Amino acid sequence: MGTEDLKMQPKTGWRVYLAVVFASIGGFLFGYDQGVMSGILVMEHWIHYFNDPNEVERGFITSILLLGAFAGALIAGPMSERIGRKISIMVGTVIFWLGTSLQAGANSVDMLYAGRFIQGMAVGIYSTNVTVYQSELSPPHLRGRAISLQQFSIVFGIMIAFWIGYGCAYIQGDASWRIPLAIQLAPSVLLFFGCFFLPYSPRWLCSRGRYDEALTTLAKLYGNGDSNDPYVRQEYDEIMEQIRFEDEKAVKTYAELFRNKSIRKRVILGMGIQTMQQWIGINAVLYYAPFIFQSAGMTGTLPSLLATGVNGVVCVICTIPAILFVDKWGRRKTLLAGGSGMGLSMLIAGCLLKVYPFVEDGDNNTQAQYGAVAMMFIFSASFSFSWGPIGWIYPAEIFPTRARAKGASLATASNYLFNFVIGQITPIMITNIAYGTYMFFFATNVVCLLIIYFFYPETKNRSLEEMEILFGGEEAEAIEAVVARKHDNEKQEVSLDSHSSIEKTAF
Secondary structure (H helix, E strand, C coil), X not given: CCHHHCCCCCCCCHHHHHHHHHHCHHHHHHHHHHHHHHHHCCCHHHHHHCCCCCHHHHHHHHHHHHHHHHHHHHHHHHHHHHHCHXXXXXXXXXXHHHHHHHHHCCCCHHHHHHHHHHHHHXXXXXXXXXXXXXXXXXXXXHHHHHHHHHHHHHHHHHHHHHHHHHHHCCCCCCHHHHHHHHHCHHHHHHHHHHHHHCCCCHHHHHHCCCHHHHHHHHHHHHCCCCCCCHHHHHHHHHHHHHHHHHHHCCCCCCHHHHCCHHHHHHHHHHHHHHHHHHHCCHHHHHHCHHHHHHHCCCCCHHHHHHHHHHXXXXXXXXXXXXXXXXXXXXHHHHHHHHHHHHHHHHHHHHHHHHHCCCCCCCCCCHHHHHHHHHHHHHHHHHHHCCHHHHXXXXXXXXXXXXXXXXXXXXXXXXXXXXXXXXXXXXXXHHHHCCHHHHHHHHHHHHHHHHHHHHHCCCCCCCCCCCHHHHCCCCXXXXXXXXXXXXXXXXXXXXXXXXHHHHHHHHC
């Protein structure tokens, strides 16, 4: 192996892992809310308390949170730039407390709506800032893994909510649905007070002129506290090179994102992948899993909730490979592999339920219907190692610092906007076209696969600043010069180390 093949890696310590893991509690809270509502919607005491909502009302109760998340995501961009990623997460937590309290104590549908909308605003703030924060604290070779923790936390929250919902379904009375809603206050309190011990993003610190603090933070994250560590100095120089440029080219409004060709392309890609993450059908499965399993023959509240809980376990287990290997596999190949698995499973489930539809009190083909249920598990598994984590990774890593908060904000807002649409139409589709729901999502998966194949470049193992080179940004030439100097320094260090080793061996 030549010395040019040896690359210096940062001394990534426990502080990086602690920060990105702890921040992902925000993802857990979003996932928990996704999972808890799917179980509550089929609880007898909840149905009776709110006068048996029809499928349209159920859809709005579920998806009004997403309207709040859409609004929260748009607020999150400017907020993040002004007060920082960390403080924005803390503000989101306070809003989350209010929304959760209104839901857990709801005595009317209107109060439930208000609580879910407010909680949704917190979710939008979380999901924008957590991924940006994780991307800005992580070195290139670990960034995919770090942001994958957000998706792992989401599916872990969903799984916990499914099983809590299953257990609480045995409770007689309104506590059966109030307890699952109230429990989520505990992790949100932990997130709020834990943020006091997390570092600020060094890139945000530089953008606010707090250079010494940024260098100290980089040293703690990557150099075991040594501000003169070569990797720390090179990372700092790269950030400063782009910050100097961005002081003159700062993006002050959302409209300005679309005036620059390079940034406009990245906005379209970021919004596109978050939009497609909804149209492939995952939240149709997560939000309405009990109804989907009932339509496939698992009648009764408890059996469908049990199957939903198993689905949650599948999601958690299958997200682990993404955490371990997404930085080796790359973004494109993983998306194409996962999308193929999702599309195929939807096609098979649709065909089985077309030929052998479930008929209540009729002559049913149980094997075929349980085969359709198995396809939903395969669908969830395929999503969990691919589109789940990369849907968050890609928008968080492609933007320059001057546009990262607003660009990620628009991408996240598009996620929740179309999440809302899917939340509204899915119960109607399940009720009226049954197997056609699966065929619809098979078709959307095929379309999304084609878009990824033809339009999305690979981004693995590039620093956030090096994305300027990949997308032909205005600062690409200056960043290339910094990167070239970094690689020259790395070669010199390797050469010196090799020479020193030869001398020691000779001695």
